[in-house]
Structures are given as structure tokens and as C-alpha cells.
Amino acid sequence: MTDADNLKRQAAAQALEYVRSGMKLGLGTGSTAKHLVDLLALRVNEGLEVVGVPTSEATRAQAESLGVPLGTLDEHPVLDLCIDGADEVGPDLTLIKGGGGALLREKIVASAAKQMIVIADASKKVEVLGTFPLPIEVVDFGVAAIRRGIDRAARNAGCHGLLTLRRRPDGHVFVTDQGHLILDAAYHSITNPQALAAELSNVPGVVEHGLFINLASRVILAGAGGVTVIDRA
Numbered sequence: 001m002t003d004a005d006n007l008k009r010q011a012a013a014q015a016l017e018y019v020r021s022g023m024k025l026g027l028g029t030g031s032t033a034k035h036l037v038d039l040l041a042l043r044v045n046e047g048l049e050v051v052g053v054p055t056s057e058a059t060r061a062q063a064e065s066l067g068v069p070l071g072t073l074d075e076h077p078v079l080d081l082c083i084d085g086a087d088e089v090g091p092d093l094t095l096i097k098g099g100g101g102a103l104l105r106e107k108i109v110a111s112a113a114k115q116m117i118v119i120a121d122a123s124k125k126v127e128v129l130g131t132f133p134l135p136i137e138v139v140d141f142g143v144a145a146i147r148r149g150i151d152r153a154a155r156n157a158g159c160h161g162l163l164t165l166r167r168r169p170d171g172h173v174f175v176t177d178q179g180h181l182i183l184d185a186a187y188h189s190i191t192n193p194q195a196l197a198a199e200l201s202n203v204p205g206v207v208e209h210g211l212f213i214n215l216a217s218r219v220i221l222a223g224a225g226g227v228t229v230i231d232r233a
């Protein structure tokens with residue numbers, strides 16, 4: 001296991017301390033959440049009783065293969081806890097998510113949870129969001145016009161930067177689990193995430209964006225010096 005992977009696993013292990021039998025759990029997506037599902041499966045095999053609601057088909061497949069009991073958000077519209085990774089953690093536990101393309105389901109699941117815990121290695125903590133390109137999920141219609149709408153919205157919030165249509169490593173256009181496209185916005189510095197979130201949500205054709213505001217209540221960061229738990233004020 002690489003050092004980074006080891007840190008991700010430490011953060012995931014710490015988050016499991018908050019999981020109790022009987023809980024309905026939102027299960028995040030990505031390389032850090034993958035550790036969580038691995039460790040959760042071990043606990044399930046020891047007798048922990050939970051129902052997981054996955055935030056992506058990838059997480060569903062992993063959890064199913066490991067024997068973690070799963071349900072849908074329609075069956076369990078209120079979750080006790082959601083545990084997920086993040087691409088950046090900014091001030092007030094604002095987040096950028098969606099590096100793996102799962103932001104839409106992740107935001108729906110996190111919003112349905114009474115509490116969201118974010119797990120990450122300490123390198124994800126930033127003073128200002130935006131070094132990581134902001135994923136914006138859009139419909140597959142009129143993308144050129146949607147891009148112009150996003151550019152206008154971003155300018156209104158004091159941001160500007162290149163929008164890149166996300167592609168898979170094989171060159172094909174990346175399509176999300178919900179059948180949409182992703183534009184990655186290189187804004188570099190998002191000084192007012194609230195304003196940008198509000199602006200982007202008003203652009204016709206934008207399905208969701210990767211700014212998670214007032215959703216994470218706790219962040220668990222694992223670094224060389226150990227594990228730090230930060231609660232939202």
C-alpha cells in the first residue's frame with residue numbers, strides 16, 4: 001500500500017468509530033471511500049448490522065461483492081450518516097467533490113443524511129478552494145450554450161477559468177451514472193463558494209456542481225503527524 005493509501009485507510013478507519021449497529025449509511029465514492037467500504041465489510045462480517053446506500057455504481061459493485069447489505073435512497077430516504085471522500089476541504093468545511101464523477105448522487109445522498117463525515121488525507125485541506133478543477137455536471141444538450149451560461153455565472157461570482165469536457169482515459173467522453181457530462185472548471189481560486197454555488201445552480205442545463213456547502217459536519221484528515229478531526233463550527 002502506498003503512503004497516501006495508508007493515510008486514506010487511517011481516515012476511513014477513524015470514521016468507522018462513528019458507525020453503530022442499526023444505522024443506515026450513505027457510502028461515498030472514490031479511492032478513500034473504497035477503503036471505508038473494505039473496512040466496513042470486515043465489521044459486517046463480524047456482526048455489525050447496517051444498511052448501505054451507495055453513491056455510485058462503482059461503490060455499489062464493491063459493497064455488493066464484499067457482502068455489505070445495501071438499500072436504495074427510495075427505501076431509506078433518511079440516512080443516519082454519510083461517509084465520503086473529497087477533492088478539497090476548504091474553510092468552514094466547504095468541499096470540492098466530483099473528481100470521480102459521482103457528485104450528483106453524492107450530494108443527494110449527503111443531503112439525505114443527518115450527518116456527513118468526510119475522510120481524506122491531509123493534503124486535501126486548502127485555505128482557498130479551487131486548485132482542484134471544479135466538476136460541473138451538465139445535460140448532454142446545448143453544451144456550447146451551457147458553457148457560456150457557466151462562464152457568465154462564474155464571472156458574477158468573481159471566478160473565471162477554462163472549462164474542459166471530461167474524458168475517460170481511452171479518450172471517450174466521460175458519462176456519469178446519471179447519463180450526464182462533466183465540465184471541469186479551472187477557477188484556481190474560489191474566494192466566495194456560496195456565491196459561485198448559487199450562480200451555477202441558476203444556469204439552465206447545469207444539473208449539479210461539486211461545491212458542497214453546509215453538508216459536511218465533520219472532517220477526518222490523516223497526515224504524517226496522525227489523524228485530525230475537525231468539526232464544523
Ligand SMILES: O=C[C@H](O)[C@H](O)[C@H](O)COP(=O)(O)O
Pocket residue numbers: 028029030031032033084085086087096097098099100101102103106
Ligand atoms: O466523484 C468522486 C468523489 O467526489 C470522490 O469522493 C472524490 O473525488 C475524492 O476521491 P478520492 O478519495 O479518490 O480522492
